Amino acid sequence: MLSFSAHYFDGRLTDPVPARATPQAGGVSIEIPSGTLFWPGDSFRVAGAGPPVSLATLAQPVQSLVVQDRRFLDQIVYHHPAHAQPRRRNPALTAAFSLLGALALLAISLPFLAGFLVILIPNSWEERLGRLAFEAHTQGTPVCATPPIIETIVERLDRGGEFSFRVTVLDDLQVNAFALPGGRIGVYRGLLERLRSPEELAAVLAHEIEHVTQRHSTSALLRTLSLGALITLVTGEPGAATEIGRQLASLHFSRQAEEQADRAGARRLARAGIHPEAMIRVFELLESLAAAAPPAYLSTHPPAAARREIIRDEVAGLKVFSRPLPDAAWPPPRQSCR
C-alpha cells in the first residue's frame, strides 16, 4: 500500500495538521499526531482532483485532506472506482483552484495576511461566492424586481468601478440591508419603505458598496473558513456550498470595517453630488425606530449615535456640490415579487 504525505483539517480549527494518508480496500486511513482516523470509501468525496488532491467528508463539520501528489487520487480510484472523476477539468481552472488552495493555506497559517491576500482573489470568484451566499441567505424570501431609481442611484455612486453591482429588493419587513462579495447587495422592503428620500437610499447603498469594494466580506471569509470548506465552495456541488454560503451570509463585519464603510461611503456620496448629511439622517431614522423595537440593521452594526459622529467628522472636511437625484415617486412603487 502506498502512503502519502498530507494535510488534515478537522473542520473546526483552522490550522492544518500534518498527516499520512493510505488509500486501501474499504477506505483511507489517516495518521495524525493524535492517532489514526479511518474514512470509509463512501464517507467522503473528491473535492478537488488537483494537484493538490483534496477529499472532504460528507458529514458536518466538513473535514478535509489535502495531498500534493496526484497519484494519491489514482490510488483512491483504484480502491474505490466510484470516485473516478467523470471528466478532466479544464487545465486553466485546475491551476486556478490550486492557486486558491495555496492562498487559503497561507491565509490560514497567517491570519493577519488574509486582508492582504484577498486582493489576489479574482473578481470572478468573488462573484461566485456572492451568488452562492445570496442564494443561501435569501432562501424562501421572495425577490422583487429592482425599481429604476435604484439603478439610477447605483450609476451615480459607482462610475466604472471594478465590480458590477446588483441590488436586490427582498420582500420582507425587516429593516436591514447587506453586502456580499462580488457586488451583490440586498435591501429589505422594511428598510426601503421607511427611508424618506432617494438620497437616504443612496446613503445606505454607498455604505454597502464600500463593504464590497473594500472586500470586507471576502476577507472575513478567508479568515473564517477552513481550507476544506473553501475548496468545497469553489469546486464543490451546490449542496455542499449552501451551508458555507449561509455562514458567509451571516458574517458580521468588525467595528473598524463599519467605520471604514461609513467614512468612504460619505466620500463616495460627496463625489456623486449627494450630500452625505443623508447618511446622518438615516442613522437618526434608525434610532427613532429603535425606540419601538431595535431594527435588525442596528443589531448588525455599531450604535447609530457613534456612527453619526464619525460621519459628521468626515463631512466636515468635504466640499459637496449637490445635484438632485431625478424626481421619482417616493418610496418607489412596489414591484412584482416572487
Ligand SMILES: [Zn+2]
Ligand atoms: Zn455595514
